[in-house]
Amino acid sequence: MDTREVRWGEELDREKIEKYLKRNVPDYPGPPLTIRQFGAGHSNLTYELTSGQWEAVLRRPPKGPVAKKAHDMEREYKVLDAVHPFFPLAPEPLDVEDGKLLGHEFFMMERKHGIVYDTNWPAQVTPSVDLAQNISREMVDRLAELHSIDYMKTPIKDIVKPEGFMRRQVEGWIRRFDAAHTPDSVEAIELKRWLSDQIPEEGESTIIHYDYKLNNAMFSEQQPDRMTALFDWEMTTVGDPLADLGVAMSYWMEPSDPEGLKYGLGDPPLTTAEGFYTRREFMERYAEKSGRDLRHMDFYLAFAYFKLAGIVQQIYYRYQQGQTDDPRFRHMNEFVNRLIRQASAQAGLETSNKGE
Incomplete structure (x- = not known):
């Protein structure tokens, strides 16, 4: 890294x-x-x-x-x-x-060493369709592995409250989004209403990473399709594993995605390269490995895009308030609006807010 x-x-x-x-x-x-x-x-x-x-x-x-x-x-x-x-x-x-x-x-x-796949193939790696397929498979399988841990056998049980997780998430991210709102970002009124109304019934709870994406993983230099580390556990908790899958998919871009989505945080992630799983392929393998029913994934994906919009809006708000002068943040409101359009489309809504 x-x-x-x-x-x-x-x-x-x-x-x-x-x-x-x-x-x-x-x-x-x-x-x-x-x-x-x-x-x-x-x-x-x-x-x-x-x-x-x-x-x-x-x-x-x-x-x-x-x-x-x-x-x-x-x-x-x-x-x-x-x-x-x-x-x-x-x-x-x-x-x-x-x-x-x-x-x-x-x-x-501890300091970990290895390869991080971000927006381009690292110089020491020979790209291939097979390697992209294997990296994709490894990403799915390690997520399913994390979700298979019995959290009640770990000390994390003492610092979490899984009951009512999804409703707290929806209501909490709506509050955060509104608190960081700026006039050049959309309000997403219909989307927020839809998310509040469509929360699935509460099911099983597992340890969830909640920021699971390719450039948060590290792979072996000797075996470039084997994960050796997973970083950024700030958002980790115990909750609905499909919320974790949804977040992973909000970062997993495809070649056919809108340009504003792919380039929202800079160059597109490597998942847009030939051979990487589509989101559908990723989710199908996850369902196979975990045995979980994905019938409500439209909700989890819509919420994941909205949650990401909230995170980016908070960053943009800090920039607008002069709390950081990092030039990467200057136009992040445009990405926020693109994410709201993506979430609304996933929810089957027509975006009526100006800028959506």
Whole structure:
């Protein structure tokens, strides 16, 4: 996974970090400490720390005010601590800090190495239809594997409340979307009403990653179709596994998707390349592996696109409020509107809001 020089305004206090490491990380060998930043991602800030052969990853919330309960470093640490023994693709957490040291929470975890498939084939990989098929299959199978874990046998049971999950999700993301609304983004009135009215009856609950996408996974350099790590567990909880599948599909672009959808976060993901599963193929294999009934997937897909619109709108709102000056965020309202159109189409609604 590529790193870069730390972006201006997102630096860490090296002296404080070194003192923290000496006090809290037994195998830290001492300075000189090198700090670099992972360039991907639009939410939490993630850094690589190295000293000689020693290495670790530090995650902290974004700059500026954040939504209540969002970017909870202690919770993400606890999730990894609970899930890692049962699902080793989750990085092992090392330590968590409450904010007194740097003025914000952060946690540390092990550094994983491998290939991350993002928007282009990595230089060290020879592209092929077979490889794309195998990567797709691996993505499906690992998601089904995560959903097969009995969460009641893990410590995550103590920090979740699965009852009423889907209704809380719909109502909560409507509130977040409205709270971050800006005049240049659509209001999605009909879509919000439809989602509230169409929530499926409550079924089984499983551990869900809830941010499952290709560039959050890492693959082996020796076996480029075998997953070796899964990152970004910030949204992980226990809830409806089909909501997790829906979110995965909202990120899984296809060549035939509208240009505004494919390019909403920059270059299209590698899933648009020849050989990758379509969303239908992904969902069919998931149904085969998990035995779950996907009859209500139109709802889960519509909600997933709306949820993604809410996430992007929150980021755009922060940009509009001057809480970040990252140029990637300047036109994100256009992607929000495209996502609302996609969600509305999935719901079978005609988009009547201006801009939809």
